Structures are given as C-alpha cells and as structure tokens.
Amino acid sequence: MQTLDLAGIGIGPFNLSLAALLAPVPGVRARFFERRPAFDWHPGMMLPGTRMQTSYLKDLATPVDPTSPYGFLSYLVEKGRFYRFINADFPRVRRVEFADYLRWAAERVPNLGFGQGVRGVEFDGRGFRLSLGDGRAVSARHLAVATGMAPHVPPWAERHLGKHCWHSHSYMNAEFSVENRRVAIIGGGQSGAEIFLELMAGARGRAADVTWITRRPNLDPLDETAFINEYFTPDYLRHFHRLPEERRSALARSHKLTGDGVSPVTLQELSQYLYERDFLAGDAATPYRVLPQREVYLMGREPGGFHLRMNNGFNHGEEAASADLVILATGYRYALPDCLAALTPALSLDPEGFPRLAEDYSAQWDGPAEHRIYMLNAGRNSHGVADAQLSLAAWRSAVIVNSVAGREVYATEPCPSPLTWAGTQPGGRRESQPAARLCSS
Numbered sequence: 486m487q488t489l490d491l492a493g494i495g496i497g498p499f500n501l502s503l504a505a506l507l508a509p510v511p512g513v514r515a516r517f518f519e520r521r522p523a524f525d526w527h528p529g530m531m532l533p534g535t536r537m538q539t540s541y542l543k544d545l546a547t548p549v550d551p552t553s554p555y556g557f558l559s560y561l562v563e564k565g566r567f568y569r570f571i572n573a574d575f576p577r578v579r580r581v582e583f584a585d586y587l588r589w590a591a592e593r594v595p596n597l598g599f600g601q602g603v604r605g606v607e608f609d610g611r612g613f614r615l616s617l618g619d620g621r622a623v624s625a626r627h628l629a630v631a632t633g634m635a636p637h638v639p640p641w642a643e644r645h646l647g648k649h650c651w652h653s654h655s656y657m658n659a660e661f662s663v664e665n666r667r668v669a670i671i672g673g674g675q676s677g678a679e680i681f682l683e684l685m686a687g688a689r690g691r692a693a694d695v696t697w698i699t700r701r702p703n704l705d706p707l708d709e710t711a712f713i714n715e716y717f718t719p720d721y722l723r724h725f726h727r728l729p730e731e732r733r734s735a736l737a738r739s740h741k742l743t744g745d746g747v748s749p750v751t752l753q754e755l756s757q758y759l760y761e762r763d764f765l766a767g768d769a770a771t772p773y774r775v776l777p778q779r780e781v782y783l784m785g786r787e788p789g790g791f792h793l794r795m796n797n798g799f800n801h802g803e804e805a806a807s808a809d810l811v812i813l814a815t816g817y818r819y820a821l822p823d824c825l826a827a828l829t830p831a832l833s834l835d836p837e838g839f840p841r842l843a844e845d846y847s848a849q850w851d852g853p854a855e856h857r858i859y860m861l862n863a864g865r866n867s868h869g870v871a872d873a874q875l876s877l878a879a880w881r882s883a884v885i886v887n888s889v890a891g892r893e894v895y896a897t898e899p900c901p902s903p904l905t906w907a908g909t910q911p912g913g914r915r916e917s918q919p920a921a922r923l924c925s926s
C-alpha cells in the first residue's frame with residue numbers, strides 16, 4: 486500500500502479547490518475521498534432561480550491562478566457560451582450554473598474518488614490510516630478534512646422531524662404539497678427567503694397560509710459593501726489570526742451579517758413580489774405573515790398539525806402560531822465529523838468546539854508536527870467568517886498547497902488593505918512592495 490502525501494476527506498467545493506490547485510504540482514501524491522457517488526453541491530437547496538452570493542470569479546482557482554484549466558471562465562469557454570454570458574451581464578450567476586461548473590470541474594480534476602466514504606481515521610505513529618466504506622484502507626502523511634457543516638435543528642424541533650417538519654438542507658429532496666395547508670418557515674436568512682418566495686409563488690401548490698418567522702430584528706441584508714468585503718481578503722485574515730482567541734471569536738460573532746444575511750437582490754425581489762401580491766394579484770393570492778424578532782421556544786402537536794410558541798422581542802409579548810408543515814431554515818453549525826472520532830482527543834478545541842488552527846490551516850494536535858491535519862471550513866474562530874464562504878477558498882487552498890509542498894508554489898502574500906487594522910502605518914500598497922507574483926513551479 487503506497488502512502489499518500491495528502492488524503493482529503495469530503496469533496497465539496499473546498500477540497501475540490503485544493504485538489505484542483507494540487508493537480509499541477511509535481512511530487513505531491515494526493516487523493517480525495519467522497520461518500521456521494523458523484524459531485525453534488527447542496528442538492529437539497531438547488532431552487533430554480535436562486536443566485537450565488539459571491540462573484541463567479543471567486544471560483545476554485547482563479548484568485549490564485551487565473552491560468553488554471555479549472556476556473557469558471559475555462560468552463561464558459563469550453564461550453565461555448567463565453568460571449569453570451571458576458572452579454573447577459575448577470576449581477577450574480579444562478580446557483581444552478583455554478584453547481585454545474587463545479588460538477589464540470591469535478592469531472593476533470595484528477596485524484597478524486599467518489600462513492601468512497603471515509604468511515605474512520607487512526608494515527609499509527611507513522612501516518613494516518615483511513616478506513617473506507619468499501620473495506621479498503623489508505624495511508625497518508627497529512628489529512629485535509631472538508632466535510633462541510635451540519636444542518637442545525639433547534640432542540641424544540643428535534644422530536645418532530647419527519648414528513649411534516651424538516652430542515653431546509655433537504656428541501657428539494659422532500660416530496661410534499663402545501664395545497665390548502667398552513668406552512669411555517671423558521672429562519673430569516675437566505676434559505677428562509679428563498680423557500681418563502683418559492684412557496685408563495687405556488688411552486689408546491691397553493692398554501693392555506695405561509696408564516697415566516699425569524700428571530701432577527703428584521704429581514705437583515707447580507708452586507709456586501711466595499712469595506713465590509715475587506716473581511717473577505719487575505720490581508721484581513723492575517724491580521725485576524727494574530728489576535729487573541731477570545732477577541733477573534735467575539736469579532737467573528739459580530740461579523741455574522743457579512744456572510745449570513747439575505748442578499749440585497751433577493752430582498753428586492755421579495756419586496757417587489759409582496760407589492761404585486763398585495764396590490765395587483767387579487768383574491769387568488771396566498772395569505773402570509775412575516776414575523777421578525779420572534780424567537781420560537783416551543784413546538785408541540787395539536788390536532789392536524791403543530792403549534793409554535795414564541796417570544797416577540799419587539800414588544801416583549803408572547804405569541805403563538807399553528808402550522809401543518811414546518812420548514813426549518815435554521816442554518817448550519819460546525820461539528821467535527823464522526824470519522825475523526827479516534828483523533829478527536831488529540832485535537833486542541835476552543836470553548837465553542839472549533840479546532841485551533843495555525844495560519845496554514847493545520848490543526849493543533851498532540852501528534853508529531855510532521856503530520857498535519859488541515860481543516861477547511863472549520864476556521865470561523867481562527868480565520869474569521871470568510872472561512873465558510875467561497876471568497877477565499879482558492880487562496881486557502883494555495884496556502885495549504887504551499888504548506889504540504891514545503892515551498893512557495895503559489896504566491897499568497899496579501900495585497901494590503903486600504904484600512905489599517907492595527908498600528909498606525911498608512912494602509913494601501915506602498916511603493917517598495919513588489920506586485921503579487923503568479924504561480925511558480
């Protein structure tokens with residue numbers, strides 16, 4: 486059995502980016518393992534019409550290697566629709582198109598194994614030993630763990646999960662009709678907004694009514710203005726990582742809406758939809774309620790459905806609602822994957838359960854330093870809110886490639902921010918700094 490330099494667990498966009506950037510690097514033997522039979526990006530939330538929250542240029546490779554054959558522009562050119570795409574001038578591309586791009590890349594990037602779930606990982610003193618679902622085992626010097634986030638189900642909903650109550654991550658997989666039924670959607674982020682719009686538009690039949698409940702003070706927007714977007718740059722990450730741990734987790738919490746609000750384009754669509762529904766649609770329109778600042782704390786059964794009890798944070802009142810179907814658009818949480826159970830005692834975790842990560846995304850652990858466990862999408866408290874987004878996925882992959890290769894394969898030196906995060910040095914590019922270099926081999 487040959488020992489790999491790097492074994493990747495999970496093939497979502499983040500490890501796919503790492504595999505794409507490792508592909509041209511000579512002398513690094515890597516293989517990535519995915520339990521799904523083929524690449525599939527959040528299939529349960531692939532609603533028609535939904536759009537990306539990030540630029541298509543923040544793809545698997547372009548931000549660090551625009552010459553990569555795995556970039557979004559190569560996809561457009563190979564599909565023969567580059568000029569049409571430019572002419573159509575989308576503010577943000579459709580999620581369905583980006584998912585197709587990712588699938589296209591997954592068919593071309595080498596060293597990917599689908600239908601090969603990782604059941605467990607052990608460290609035997611000389612390396613990591615991965616047991617695969619099909620009974621085979623693989624050895625590797627380093628790991629890259631990118632198994633994604635786990636759907637968050639609030640404790641009051643757990644015992645009701647089933648045919649009439651489910652989490653949004655499986656929304657498109659669920660077979661259901663809302664015809665003449667009362668529907669409650671819980672959660673005021675992007676997924677809640679998309680599901681509300683879809684149900685109001687009658688995609689699943691005509692509901693008796695739709696109640697959309699969120700504990701957020703309002704339908705809060707994703708803040709994607711210029712200086713907020715500085716949080717999604719390598720320069721900010723470097724400064725952020727140098728802060729003390731408590732300061733980092735407090736900052737990450739305060740940055741929630743920079744990565745977790747509703748896209749302004751969706752809010753406008755929503756506002757226009759409700760205007761038309763309220764004033765132009767006539768009697769055929771589905772009744773609705775949008776309830777901001779409501780924190781649901783109890784869900785129970787009642788004849789024919791569920792009742793929900795909630796606190797109103799606006800007037801500090803108590804309120805209740807009834808529903809036949811409850812859809813939980815309650816987001817995702819970080820959790821260490823089960824396959825790392827044997828390694829977990831050796832990992833250093835912060836008080837919120839996130840692994841403590843070095844600047845190169847390797848986890849602090851009790852094992853030998855020459856064996857590293859890189860963790861992708863686990864760094865909210867070490868690298869900031871950008872860690873869960875596509876914005877810096879390619880840059881993070883480049884940092885990890887350099888660390889695995891032990892040399893600078895990709896230039897990752899940050900471009901200085903116009904904002905001075907610490908100290909009083911002037912921000913922006915200074916004359917003496919060299920321009921960022923591209924990939925060197």
Ligand SMILES: Cc1cc2nc3c(=O)[nH]c(=O)nc-3n(C[C@H](O)[C@H](O)[C@H](O)COP(=O)(O)OP(=O)(O)OC[C@H]3O[C@@H](n4cnc5c(N)ncnc54)[C@H](O)[C@@H]3O)c2cc1C
Pocket residue numbers: 494495496497498499500518519520521526527530536537538539601602603604631632633634676822824861862873874875876
């Ligand atoms: C609906 C939705 C839309 C989003 N849209 C955007 C956006 O527009 N812009 C943006 O920047 N971010 C977006 N995000 C956030 C983020 O980019 C995605 O969640 C992204 O998919 C995270 O990539 P990942 O590789 O970490 O995880 P995932 O995409 O979740 O992939 C993890 C993979 O690991 C596999 N896996 C898990 N355990 C094992 C195991 N033991 N063995 C083998 N395989 C395993 C899973 O099957 C899965 O395929 C969105 C998130 C959601 C939920």
